[in-house]
Amino acid sequence: MSAPVKAERPMTDAEIVEAYLTASMIPDPDAAAAYMKPGTVITFTGGREFDHPRGPTGFNAKRYRWVKKKMDRFDVCPGKDETVVYSVGTLHGEWMDGTPFEGNRYVDRFVVRGGQIVKMDVWNDSAERILVQRGIEA
Numbered sequence: 001m002s003a004p005v006k007a008e009r010p011m012t013d014a015e016i017v018e019a020y021l022t023a024s025m026i027p028d029p030d031a032a033a034a035y036m037k038p039g040t041v042i043t044f045t046g047g048r049e050f051d052h053p054r055g056p057t058g059f060n061a062k063r064y065r066w067v068k069k070k071m072d073r074f075d076v077c078p079g080k081d082e083t084v085v086y087s088v089g090t091l092h093g094e095w096m097d098g099t100p101f102e103g104n105r106y107v108d109r110f111v112v113r114g115g116q117i118v119k120m121d122v123w124n125d126s127a128e129r130i131l132v133q134r135g136i137e138a
Contacts, residue, residue: 013112029053067093
């Protein structure tokens, strides 16, 4: 008699968000999109709106030589029909001129419904850091 097959449990909403962020940092926007409902609005820094993870990836390619997230924690706020998941941490990488940086705070807010991300909002300190680099008080 063979051993029973153990059913794999579905991903939690926080795991869905972590998998999305991990894929987006490769960057592999198409793999990241697998965790999103098609047409999901991603509101990026400065109020820029994108409908696919390729949008933020392309924007970041103009701002950073490379950038990664240190995901410190996930705050999960369950609701009746959806869950809000906050990813909080810091960015590290290199500016376009090759200058390294770290400790750049970020907060990403996700709405997860039915096992898919249906909304994403992104905030970080990059704009303030760029102003300081240019000698402008932020």
